[in-house]
Amino acid sequence: MMLKLQWYNPTIKYQPGKQMELADTLSRSTLADYTSEVETTPVSMLDFLAISSEKLIQLQNCTKEELSNLIETINSGWPDTRAQLPISLRPYWDVRSEIAVSDGLIFRGMRVVVPPSLCPRMLQLVHESHLGIVKCKQRAREVLYWPCMNADIEETVKNCARCAEFQNKPAPQPLMPTKPPEHPYQEVGTDLLYYNGKHYILTVDFHSKFFEVDELLDESSTTAICALKRQFARYGIPQILRGDNGP
Template identity: 40%
Template sequence: MYLQETVEKLVPDIEINEIQLNAHLPISPEKYEQFKKQTEIDEIMQRLKKTTEDGWPQKKELPEEIKLYWQVKNEITCIDNLMYKGLKLIIPERLRKEMLQLIHETHMGIVKCKTRAIEFMCWPGMMSDIQDIVEKCDTCAVNNKEPMITSKLPDRPSSKQAADLLNQRRTLFANS
């Protein structure tokens, strides 16, 4: 004897139609539309979308540009015509240079630029692209050579307090 499958809704008043995956992205509506448009015209993004929707074949059957996503294939989704790897937006080819400039505009060095980028976005080779742009930057080269200024340790707790007023977070995807 088999149990019948339950077909009733457990919570009939609540329907979940879509996941708001983009709610965490610091992105303006205009920039969001730009990402959608660039994703729609990017051949690689469209092949990735089709591969994700149709199912992943064997790695050897994939085009070279899609093989780059093979290791993370289970994390890739398409929502509202944008491609995501987990919660990170996969940046279309034409917008990568602009994103690199936004990531690097504070000249905070390789580690901070990488940390800033991996919060919200990704593309194959992003870390090496960030490293290249920072290493070629004259401003970053000068900033990295400044010695660390040490100060005398305070004699008692709270006798010396400080705040870093210049280290402010900026929205990565805000209109420029």
């Protein structure tokens, strides 16, 4: 396309759809004698649920008892603002355009909205294989939905003793001791500390283990540098200064 247009110098201008009468009319106007001969087959959302008859009846009954206000709101229409909703329905406000009622159940797309009383059982089924947080979320998002579902799954996995016992842990690394320097004040370690309402900076000589502490007026880098300069003026500038990568 770019090769065909290189001979021209086109100017692109935006035209609102309401001002494009021809295209707008053709896209909306239908023929008066047009009849569709395509046969339609009714499809039920229950055909896509892998659930037994007993569990389906239980789910429908719990939905009718616990989410009747939500069903009524979906059928009658949502209010203009979130504040006009009852407190129990406000968690569904952000997904109001995605949920619908079908066959006695509430669906968010292809996912079933779970009543509050069945959420613990669904959490147990989702975490039955101890797959971890990411896999459990992925498994639940395929068929289920309830407000704060991700947070509930995270809390369930984190509090699982078996997951904590067999979770992947990095292999313990051997200790790597620092070789002692040959001369005093050749290598120095430093850190900030807080004690009794005051801030201090501490330096330790790796050769003699001699340490010195200076009080700081604040924790700014300028104040810490000035304190270290005073110490280096007394004992000499070290070749290596070690810290804990603090701010």
